[in-house]
Amino acid sequence: METEILENTQIQEAADFLAKGQLVAFPTETVYGLGADATRPDVVKDVYAAKGRPSDNPLIVHVASPEMVWEYADNSYQPLAQKLMKAFWPGPLTIIMPIQPGKLSKAVTGGLTTAAFRMPNNKATLDLIKTFGKPIVGPSANTSGKPSPTLAKHVYHDLHGKIAAILDDGPTKLGVESTVIDLSVDVPTILRPGMIDSDDLLKVIDNVNSDHHKVTATEVPKAPGMKYKHYAPSAQVIIVDDVKDFPEAIAKYSKKDASLGVLATDAILKEVPENITTFSLGDDVYSASKELFAGLRQLDVDHMDYILAQGFPDEGHGVAYNNRLNKSAGNAHYKN
Numbered sequence: 184m185e186t187e188i189l190e191n192t193q194i195q196e197a198a199d200f201l202a203k204g205q206l207v208a209f210p211t212e213t214v215y216g217l218g219a220d221a222t223r224p225d226v227v228k229d230v231y232a233a234k235g236r237p238s239d240n241p242l243i244v245h246v247a248s249p250e251m252v253w254e255y256a257d258n259s260y261q262p263l264a265q266k267l268m269k270a271f272w273p274g275p276l277t278i279i280m281p282i283q284p285g286k287l288s289k290a291v292t293g294g295l296t297t298a299a300f301r302m303p304n305n306k307a308t309l310d311l312i313k314t315f316g317k318p319i320v321g322p323s324a325n326t327s328g329k330p331s332p333t334l335a336k337h338v339y340h341d342l343h344g345k346i347a348a349i350l351d352d353g354p355t356k357l358g359v360e361s362t363v364i365d366l367s368v369d370v371p372t373i374l375r376p377g378m379i380d381s382d383d384l385l386k387v388i389d390n391v392n393s394d395h396h397k398v399t400a401t402e403v404p405k406a407p408g409m410k411y412k413h414y415a416p417s418a419q420v421i422i423v424d425d426v427k428d429f430p431e432a433i434a435k436y437s438k439k440d441a442s443l444g445v446l447a448t449d450a451i452l453k454e455v456p457e458n459i460t461t462f463s464l465g466d467d468v469y470s471a472s473k474e475l476f477a478g479l480r481q482l483d484v485d486h487m488d489y490i491l492a493q494g495f496p497d498e499g500h501g502v503a504y505n506n507r508l509n510k511s512a513g514n515a516h517y518k519n
């Protein structure tokens with residue numbers, strides 16, 4: 184199959200593919216998603232196949248309005264969920280709630296009694312869902328295990344020939360996937376950190392727990408997706424937490440008979456020897472989050488054996504950034 188690149192105005196063409204039961208990658212403010220008709224299990228199965236994703240890992244249901252959610256979710260969650268929707272939608276917050284029995288297929292929920300809902304902040308995609316008239320499922324539009332796509336060309340690289348089209352809306356603004364919050368438990372719990380953090384959430388609801396710090400490979404995590412190796416380029420990624428260690432780390436890894444790439448902010452890169460391949464994370468944790476996945480992908484295209492990547496303090500946006508970077512590095516840190 185030839186994968187078509189559509190402009191962000193070709194909404195009807197994209198909706199027509201979805202109506203024919205085909206897969207269309209769509210832009211969001213976080214990363215590109217792989218879209219399919221959420222109401223058709225046969226089509227949703229194709230999403231798993233295209234990504235090579237384990238089928239017990241449930242998908243996010245993307246909607247164009249809160250009303251669309253209440254056709255599927257347990258309506259007793261309205262008082263709590265609507266506070267969050269009002270404050271953060273459209274935006275990078277995914278809300279997990281119990282669903283009305285039989286309303287969404289096992290292909291979407293992975294057999295759970297809950298489902299994840301999100302209204303993305305992207306005009307083309309909101310228009311697409313409205314034109315299509317039904318919610319679309321959308322995992323990140325990458326091959327399972329690889330860094331999430333923040334450009335249409337990343338989607339094309341991983342999925343061309345496997346999907347009908349990509350709705351191209353340029354680079355995504357945030358670069359890190361949405362915060363996932365589970366409302367189906369006694370205390371609302373963050374299962375995946377994102378750009379909306381617990382302080383933001385606590386301005387709107389009384390109580391929030393974080394589960395993501397505790398998730399290890401041996402535990403059964405609440406968000407099934409968190410147990411898999413993720414965001415990993417072919418290169419070995421090593422995190423440099425203390426920026427003062429960069430010169431020493433660069434000296435160590437460039438002595439080996441291997442190619443070294445450095446992924447860091449401009450302040451660090453200006454001290455890096457010219458023979459070393461680099462990718463800029465901009466100048467702060469916000470731009471670093473936006474550029475992280477693109478950097479990991481580019482240094483892979485450049486055939487690096489090792490990538491030394493800058494860590495940030497574990498606070499604010501640094502929590503989500505470090506969460507993704509740790510997964511791509513298999514938790515390998517310089518010096519430990």
Ligand code: TXA
Nearest residue numbers: 213215216241297298299322323360361406407408409
């Ligand atoms: O920003 C985003 O969220 C992007 C864009 C495309 O919207 N999507 C995305 O989807 O990151 P995905 O499939 O890569 O990640 C969804 C996460 C997975 O970790 C999955 O296990 C979890 O949400 N999840 C989905 N439904 C769930 C449920 N009912 N209970 C617990 N976790 C769930």
Ligand code: MG
Nearest residue numbers: 322323331360
């Ligand atoms: Mg993903």
